[in-house]
Amino acid sequence: MNPARLKPVIRKEFIQIRRDPISLTLLLFLPAFILIMFGYALNFDVKHLSLAVVDFDRSQASRELVSKIISGEYFDLNYRLESISEIDPLFDSERIKLAVVIPRNFARDLARGQSPQVQVLVDGTNSTTALTGLSYLSNILLQYSTRMNLELLDRSRLGKVVWPVESRVRVWYNPELKSSRFLVPGLMAFVLMIIIVLATALSIVREKERGTMNQLLLSPLEPAEMIVGKIIPYLLLSLAGAHLLLLAGWGLFGIAVRGSYPLLVLVMVLFLFCGLSQGILVSTVAESQQVAFLLAGLTTLLPTFILSGFVFPIRNMPLPVQAITYIIPARYFLVCLRAIILKGAGIKAYYREIIFLVIYGLAMTGLSLARLKKSLVR
Amino acid sequence: MKRLLAFIRKELIQVRRDRRMLPIVIIAPIFQLLILGYAVSLDVRDIPVVVVDHDNSASSLEFLQAVFNSGYFLEAAREERAEKVDAYLDSGRAAVALIIPPGFERDLLTGSEASFQGLVDGTESQTATIGLNYLEMIARNFNQRIVLQALERMGTGARPAVIQPEVRVFFNPALLSRNFLLPGVFGLLLMVMTVILTAMAVVKEYDRGTMEQLIVTPLRPLDIILGKLLPFFIIGTVDIFLILAVTRFWFKLPLQGSFLLLLGLSFIYMLSTLGIGLFISTITRTPQQAMLTSFFFMIPMMLLSGFVFPIENMPSLFQWLTLVIPLRYYLLVLRGIFLKGVGLAALYDEGLSLLLLAVVINSLSLSRFRRRLD
Numbered sequence: 001m002n003p004a005r006l007k008p009v010i011r012k013e014f015i016q017i018r019r020d021p022i023s024l025t026l027l028l029f030l031p032a033f034i035l036i037m038f039g040y041a042l043n044f045d046v047k048h049l050s051l052a053v054v055d056f057d058r059s060q061a062s063r064e065l066v067s068k069i070i071s072g073e074y075f076d077l078n079y080r081l082e083s084i085s086e087i088d089p090l091f092d093s094e095r096i097k098l099a100v101v102i103p104r105n106f107a108r109d110l111a112r113g114q115s116p117q118v119q120v121l122v123d124g125t126n127s128t129t130a131l132t133g134l135s136y137l138s139n140i141l142l143q144y145s146t147r148m149n150l151e152l153l154d155r156s157r158l159g160k161v162v163w164p165v166e167s168r169v170r171v172w173y174n175p176e177l178k179s180s181r182f183l184v185p186g187l188m189a190f191v192l193m194i195i196i197v198l199a200t201a202l203s204i205v206r207e208k209e210r211g212t213m214n215q216l217l218l219s220p221l222e223p224a225e226m227i228v229g230k231i232i233p234y235l236l237l238s239l240a241g242a243h244l245l246l247l248a249g250w251g252l253f254g255i256a257v258r259g260s261y262p263l264l265v266l267v268m269v270l271f272l273f274c275g276l277s278q279g280i281l282v283s284t285v286a287e288s289q290q291v292a293f294l295l296a297g298l299t300t301l302l303p304t305f306i307l308s309g310f311v312f313p314i315r316n317m318p319l320p321v322q323a324i325t326y327i328i329p330a331r332y333f334l335v336c337l338r339a340i341i342l343k344g345a346g347i348k349a350y351y352r353e354i355i356f357l358v359i360y361g362l363a364m365t366g367l368s369l370a371r372l373k374k375s376l377v378r
Numbered sequence: 379m380k381r382l383l384a385f386i387r388k389e390l391i392q393v394r395r396d397r398r399m400l401p402i403v404i405i406a407p408i409f410q411l412l413i414l415g416y417a418v419s420l421d422v423r424d425i426p427v428v429v430v431d432h433d434n435s436a437s438s439l440e441f442l443q444a445v446f447n448s449g450y451f452l453e454a455a456r457e458e459r460a461e462k463v464d465a466y467l468d469s470g471r472a473a474v475a476l477i478i479p480p481g482f483e484r485d486l487l488t489g490s491e492a493s494f495q496g497l498v499d500g501t502e503s504q505t506a507t508i509g510l511n512y513l514e515m516i517a518r519n520f521n522q523r524i525v526l527q528a529l530e531r532m533g534t535g536a537r538p539a540v541i542q543p544e545v546r547v548f549f550n551p552a553l554l555s556r557n558f559l560l561p562g563v564f565g566l567l568l569m570v571m572t573v574i575l576t577a578m579a580v581v582k583e584y585d586r587g588t589m590e591q592l593i594v595t596p597l598r599p600l601d602i603i604l605g606k607l608l609p610f611f612i613i614g615t616v617d618i619f620l621i622l623a624v625t626r627f628w629f630k631l632p633l634q635g636s637f638l639l640l641l642g643l644s645f646i647y648m649l650s651t652l653g654i655g656l657f658i659s660t661i662t663r664t665p666q667q668a669m670l671t672s673f674f675f676m677i678p679m680m681l682l683s684g685f686v687f688p689i690e691n692m693p694s695l696f697q698w699l700t701l702v703i704p705l706r707y708y709l710l711v712l713r714g715i716f717l718k719g720v721g722l723a724a725l726y727d728e729g730l731s732l733l734l735l736a737v738v739i740n741s742l743s744l745s746r747f748r749r750r751l752d
Contacts, residue, residue: 022662026670034677041696042687046507091548092724117544124550125717126558128420128508129688135511138543142518149525153532168493171510172467174500182503191677198669206665209586289585289665290578291398297574297669298406301676302566306414311686313505315426316419324413335470338501345468 005221009229013203017233027199027237031191031245038187039180039253046132052079052090052099059107065118068144069100074136091123098122098133110148173342180253185337186310188245189330192238192268193275193304198296199234200279205292208283223372231276238272239265246341258344267336270357274329277364284371304330332356385597385605393609403575407567407617411624414567418559420686422508426454428463428472435483441494444520445476450512463497473499474509486524549717560631561712562685564621565705568644569651570676572614576655577672578665579606580747585665599748603740607652614648625716634719643711643725646732650704653739660746679703684710707732 017024051070055062070077075098079090090096101119103109109116120137124130174181204227207213216226249255257264279296286292306312307321308330314322325331332353339345347354393399427445431438445451454472457463466472475497485492496513500506550557580602583589592602618641625631633640654675662668681687682696683705689697700706707728714720714728722729 020664020667023664023666023670026667026674030670030674037678038681041692042681046688047691092718092720120543120545122545122547124547124553125713126688127550127553127555128504128558130547130550130553131422132508132511134545135508135515139511139515139518141543142515142522146518146522146525149522149529153525153529168495170496171498171500171506174503174506178503182501185501194673194677195670198673199666202666202669286398288396288399290575290582291396291402293578293665293669294399294402294406294571294574297570297672298402298410301570301673301680302410302414302563305680306417306563311504312418312420313422313502315424316421317417321413321416325417338470339468342501343468349465349469 002225006225006229006232009221009226010232013230013233017237024237027195027234028241028244030195031188031241032248034191035184035187035245035248036252039183039249042183046129046136047073048076049074049097049129049133049136050078050095051075052081052087052096053077054081054084054087054099054101056104057102057106061107061110062102065102065106065141065144066100069137069140072136072140074133087121091121094123096123097129098137100137178253180249181255181342184245184249184253184255185334185341186308188242188337189271189308189333190304190310191245192242192272193330194297194300195241196234196238196272196275197279197282197300198293199238200231200276201282201286201292201296202289203230203234204280204283205286205289209288224369227280227369227372231279235269235272235276238275239268242268255341257341259340259346263347264337264340267333267340267354267357270354270361271329271333274357274361274364277361277368278329280368280372281364284368284374303328307331308334310334326356327360329357329360332360381595381597382601382604385595385601386608389605389609390612393613403571403613404616404620407571408620408624410567411563411621412628414563415556415560415624415629418556418563420504420555420559422505422512423450424452425450425474425505425509426472427451427474427476428455428457428466429453430457430460430463430475430477432460432480433478433482437483437486437492438478441478441482441520442476445513445516448512448516450509467497467499470499473502473505474513489528556629557631557717558713559686560625560629561716562683562709564625564712565647565683565708566680566685567621568614568617568648569679569705571617572610572648572651573655573658573672573676575610575613576607576652577658577662577668579610579656580659581662581665581668584663593751599751600744603656603744603747607656610652610655611648614652615645618644618648631716633716635715635721639722639725640711640715643708643715643729643732646729646736647704647708647711650732650736650739653736653743654704657739657743657746660743660750679705682706701731702735704732704735707735 017027053066055066066077069075079086079096081087084101087096087099090099099121101121103116103118106116106118118141120134122130122134207216217223221229246257250257278299282292282296282299286295304310307314307325307328309325310330314325314331317325335353336350336357339350343349429442431442442453446453451474455466457466460477463472463475463477467475477495477497479493479495482492482494494517498506498510498513547553583592597605622640626633655672658668658671658675662671682689682692682700683703684700685705689700689706692700710728711725711732714725
């Protein structure tokens, strides 16, 4: 590889990018823009679930229970109903997520030590919301009956019993469970991957489609030099875009990089390198920009979103699908980013992921260069 | 009319000639749905836990058993010293650390307050939120048992009562998140395919310099747009059937509602996403711009559609923004028809909104295209 020959190719590509200010702006600012937009908008918090209550008992105990349920910010009591038949239409029209039915004789049964059954109805469409709502509710019910029994024990004056086990749970790395903290690494992997693969694939296929590839090949450039020259500008632009995103995360959401910055840059370069080689691979398969776009879009957009562990935990997936996630570089990148940016962990925590990224990048490059030579010769 | 037909034929031939195109548009959606359909699950189970049990007593054992028998947690490792857990949380090998202090059993037996320490990795905020809740629930269940045992042991004669929740789940009885998310993958795939395909449609002619040739033909702008859309409409229709078949017969997602209604609304949805692609095509000048702009449109549509992030949790400004996202309505349609079996009466608003969006975006692209030709 001859640096002197490389320089004009890089310059040519830069000029081409500069001539297209819209693309340039999007390349640079899209990652940061998406973070700014979604850092505020997205979260999984399940709060203010719409609730209906049917209280057949109307006793002091049942009123107390209802007030315990709605005292937190988890449930909003929107409907007090008279009969069970009124519940179904509310579920159908999605006006409530949960309904609680307190039976007649609730207070009497409690006093007599006959455990009353409280009916809980829940809309299971969104299972996460449903499960979280159910666990809030059962926590409240458990708390209520345990406290009651403790009082009973207290009144008997036989022995003193305090609240048995106190859970002291602390959340690390993200104490307020803010979703912006969770989104920064995820969006970074997601957006960078898409942009780098697409930009690389399109920039090569463009030359093929216009027939200017042959001109380039007639020049004394070697194919590898040409490719490297073409993608270095995109590598630099994506790195700049990633830094803008980090800057936005720091300025707006107070997310500072806790770990080592040089390692962060190393991981980013490795990841971009994987994306670049994937882009080259796409360009060797596609003959038109439309197909390149289609292929690159399909292999990056949904897989990086769904298979990287960004939103969906990988350990929940069936084993064959877990095996597939090993060929998604964002999977490794995400672990590194979370460790470096959020946890401030040392390299011991993620050296395996770095090794995987290197292996993946080298294998992809080898594969794509081999294919590239073949497709250029043809 | 004849001119239009001839043009459509030319477009179809062009699509067919790209020998990579057809296999991709047919195979890719099936392949993706098969993999992604299995991957989308937000069920929280088997959260890896690292345990440090300083007490090593019958009570601490009993408590840990309660935690792991719940099915939500999985013992990933056991350590002797509390300092060791940092490394597990840092590398993500465990998402929760449970530390039981010495004297746990003694405190329980003497009736003073016992405690355990839990550390939760908050970087996966979704798992963390649910994991915290489960942990709390397990601890409270444990408490309840201990209080009941104490009451019994002391023979107070008092009869303790427990409130027993009797849970009934509507629409998704097994509470499988896949049932909720699969329709989302369905809608997303359709959107990605159609937007990508059409986004290049018009730009391509500019890029190749063949637009002038098209303009000098007697074709009207409307004809050109129709001719550009139709091949992709056909491809999209094939994809709808394929994706539907995989969802219904492979993933066995029961179709509670009407098939025809689903098909009709899917067509309207596809018209709107094709329209978005076309619109992108008319506001950009190079394929690269078209590509970046389509991501500029698609990523927000993915994230704001309610696919994973609930719309009702968003700030109101964003809730307003979701109103112009076709996928938002289509998700309600899919979930409604698949899971709840509702009919047109319940989906009237969604259908109308989809239709409105389709009409608006397509006429917008047509007018932009006309202006650009002048």
